[in-house]
Amino acid sequence: MASRIPRRIHTFDAFLNPNYRLLWVSNFFAYISRWMQMTMLGWFVFEETGSAFLVTLVGFSGMGPLVVLGVFGGVLADRLDKRKLLLGTLFANLLAATGMAALIFSDFIFEAGNLQYWHAYLVMLVGGIGWGLDMPSRRTIVLDVLGRARVNNAIALDSVGMHSSRMLGPLIGGGLITISLFLFSDGYGLEAGYAVTLLFFITSAIMMLNVKTPARDVTAAGQASWNILRNLIEGVRYVSSEATLIAVVLITVFMNLLLFPYQQLIPVVAANVLHVGPTLMGLLLAFEGLGALIGSVGIASWSNLTHHGRVYLFGSMAGLTMLLAFSFSQWYGVSLALMLMLGLGTAGFGAMQATIILLVARDDMRGRGLGVITLAIGAGPIGGLMLGWTADEIGAPMAMTINAILGLITVGLVGLLAPSLRGRMTSDSESERAEEPGAQPAAAGGGN
DSSP states (O other), X not given: OOOOOOXXXXXXXXXXXXXXXXXXXXXXXXXHHHHHHHHHHHHHHHHHHOOHHHHHHHHHHHHTHHHHHHHHHHHHHHHSOHHHHHHHHHHHHHHHHHHHHHHHHHHHHHOOOOOOXXXXXXXXXXXXXXXXXXXXXXXXXXXXXXXXTTHHHHHHHHHHHHHHHHHHHHHHHHHHHHHHHHHXXXXXXXXXXXXXXXXXXXXXXXXXXXXXXXXXXXXXXXXXOOOHHHHHHHHHHHHHHOHXXXXXXXXXXXXXXXXXXXXXXXXXXXXXXSOOXXXXXXXXXXXXXXXXXXXXXXXXXXXXXXXXXXXXXXXXXXXXXXXXXXXXXXXXXXXXXXXXXXXXXXXXXXXXXXXXXXXXXXXXXXXXXXXXXXXXXXXHHHHHHHHHHHHHHHXXXXXXXXXXXXXXXXXXXXXXXXXXXXXOOOOHXXXXXXXXXXXXXXXXXXXO
């Protein structure tokens, strides 16, 4: 009887490429710095003002630019050297963080009194503008580094980095506030956190400087139109003409409008419904991130995935279902388990969102396709303001219940009316074979 050859696990295949490893580390430190700043600056604004609304403006400053700049960032991804664009936004973030650190330490050392709460909005606005401009490039550069092969694995691993940063960023930021208050009792509590933030941004920039991408076809790029408005319109028209792509965009809008804003109400639910303190409140968010991390690792290990749209659709529906159950829960242990399962669902949404665009979109439209996705993500800040207003009127649990039901209806309808989203798409193995000499290219679009 022939011995059975053990099946190789493909979870970390993309890391075999040294340029992808550098890119992943750069992205990870950029993501974690973003979450650290949002945590620390939200705490600082609340300490300075005592206003919950002014605290929400920290998140709005960091996410709001996506509404305006998302598609523009997609145009840049199709027209510019993505690596240089990412380096530019990294250095802009580093400069803003350096300015904030200078204000923090000058106030501590010289008691200058220069730091004001509105400086937090400026720092987050710089980060938000960079996020809007470079998000499409962060995903499309994966193709420059790896080609079409292993794109599902590579994007899923990038999602692992994003979800890990969602857990570690707030934990590190909050811990460093405590350390700073202990070491610098007369300070703002931001001293240690901003020292580490600067270190993380510098590390991210060094990694990106060492990433090597194939030479760009400057002739083709030079012949491309730089009429920004026309490029934006072309991107929207192209996405609108592809049933699979428009379905992805619509689901992205509904998820960011109706699901993800729930995170801003977790403190309210923790205090008023579950009756727990800040440590257990933070654990709720950490468990959601843990679920998303586990789900992303599972997707990264799925080497023969062909129905990407089903993972995207059913992951979104699972996340909304868990939010609906969470809105009724009054027991902390149950709520913790629901947060873990909610994260598992959103992993399917997050990992497949960009992957479907990269597989389905035409080569010269991938950046603009992801730009439209970035624009759709910009619905998040609007959803947060709407949910906050509703929660003030009818209470946080009922507001989340309404959002979850509306989300299940709208996302379900999109999935029902877009059969191509549920159809078979190009698998990683087929993409890899298609790149071999003499192989026939595999179809990239979804089908029934």
